[in-house]
Amino acid sequence: MEKFADEVLIEVAAGSGGNGCVAFRRERFIPHGGPAGGDGGRGGSVIFSVRRNLRTLAHLRFRHLFEAENGHDGEGSGRYGKNGEDMVIPVPPGTALFDPDTGALLHDFGKDERDLVFLKGGNGGWGNIHFKSSVNQAPLQALPGQKGSRRKLKIELQLLADIGFVGFPNAGKSSLLDRFTRARPKIAPYPFTTKIPNLGMLRVDDRDLILADIPGIIEGASEGAGLGIQFLKHISRTVALAFLIDLSEDTYHEAFGILCRELEAFSPELLRKKRVIIGTKLDLEGSAEHLDDLKKIYPDEMIFGISVYSGEGIPETAALFMKLGEVET
Ligand SMILES: Nc1nc2c(ncn2[C@@H]2O[C@H](COP(=O)(O)OP(=O)(O)OP(=O)(O)O)[C@@H](O)[C@H]2O)c(=O)[nH]1
Numbered sequence: 001m002e003k004f005a006d007e008v009l010i011e012v013a014a015g016s017g018g019n020g021c022v023a024f025r026r027e028r029f030i031p032h033g034g035p036a037g038g039d040g041g042r043g044g045s046v047i048f049s050v051r052r053n054l055r056t057l058a059h060l061r062f063r064h065l066f067e068a069e070n071g072h073d074g075e076g077s078g079r080y081g082k083n084g085e086d087m088v089i090p091v092p093p094g095t096a097l098f099d100p101d102t103g104a105l106l107h108d109f110g111k112d113e114r115d116l117v118f119l120k121g122g123n124g125g126w127g128n129i130h131f132k133s134s135v136n137q138a139p140l141q142a143l144p145g146q147k148g149s150r151r152k153l154k155i156e157l158q159l160l161a162d163i164g165f166v167g168f169p170n171a172g173k174s175s176l177l178d179r180f181t182r183a184r185p186k187i188a189p190y191p192f193t194t195k196i197p198n199l200g201m202l203r204v205d206d207r208d209l210i211l212a213d214i215p216g217i218i219e220g221a222s223e224g225a226g227l228g229i230q231f232l233k234h235i236s237r238t239v240a241l242a243f244l245i246d247l248s249e250d251t252y253h254e255a256f257g258i259l260c261r262e263l264e265a266f267s268p269e270l271l272r273k274k275r276v277i278i279g280t281k282l283d284l285e286g287s288a289e290h291l292d293d294l295k296k297i298y299p300d301e302m303i304f305g306i307s308v309y310s311g312e313g314i315p316e317t318a319a320l321f322m323k324l325g326e327v328e329t
């Protein structure tokens with residue numbers, strides 16, 4: 001999962017400069033006014049701006065071409081053309097820009113988060129005001145705006161999960177990922193359905209959160225039972241953990257303790273993360289009582305009940321994930 005990359009190919013274009021204008025002063029009582037054609041405006045630039053609320057490149061998938069506005073042409077009476085609007089492209093921290101043909105790294109926002117003027121807009125052309133000379137009092141000459149340049153880009157981001165799901169096999173981890181994100185993990189009524197970690201993006205308002213679903217953990221996993229615990233490394237850099245516990249199973253009251261012991265055997269750091277216990281399958285018989293029971297057993301833990309079938313607790317869980325996923329900066 002450290003290798004899980006988000007990638008988009010786009011094309012960016014700076015605006016061209018506006019053209020210079022050929023015009024003359026027209027004033028009453030002055031039969032032959034001097035040149036008065038203004039300069040064209042500058043074309044807009046293409047600027048990348050790091051936004052901390054973004055976690056993925058999903059917002060760049062909706063279109064391919066990102067174009068800054070052209071500068072407006074100069075006008076008579078010495079009026080300059082308006083400058084074109086810049087095209088500001090927001091990217092999440094950690095984004096890197098590459099040349100899609102050579103693969104060369106052009107810029108790494110992981111090292112420098114300041115705004116980057118990637119392509120400067122073209123200069124506006126001179127109006128005929130600039131061409132007046134002692135020999136030519138009425139110049140018909142003006143310059144066209146400078147063409148804006150364009151460029152293809154590969155934008156890449158290494159994704160790191162914000163919240164990791166841990167739980168026994170069959171607890172409903174993949175089902176929750178499926179419910180919250182567009183990831184479509186395999187879901188089945190038998191243990192160890194998930195063999196490799198799955199990532200998905202939960203988007204609420206304009207914030208993205210990466211959720212990681214990993215294979216089920218059983219007692220003794222740290223000694224190699226089941227699929228082992230080596231994939232816990234994929235959630236070792238998350239901000240928070242969600243412990244999913246199947247409320248319809250008899251093991252509901254011991255699952256949390258077992259999971260904690262297995263996680264601790266891998267790395268005690270994991271138990272220092274923010275966490276929430278999520279009781280799953282609340283729609284099944286007896287689950288509601290088991291949820292109350294769980295709250296009594298672990299009065300100091302944050303505990304939520306959900307069902308991906310009935311939808312109960314789902315919006316609350318999404319809001320909670322958003323809160324848990326906040327990184328203190
Ligand atoms: N009744 C009910 N069944 C659920 C709910 N959530 C998941 N299930 C079922 O539980 C079974 C296991 O779900 P998964 O999402 O595959 O569980 P998992 O934790 O990813 O399992 P592993 O990948 O094996 O670790 C599936 O048959 C799901 O349909 C729920 O809210 N209610």
Ligand SMILES: [Mg+2]
Pocket residue numbers: 173174175185186187193194213214215216
């Ligand atoms: Mg699964």
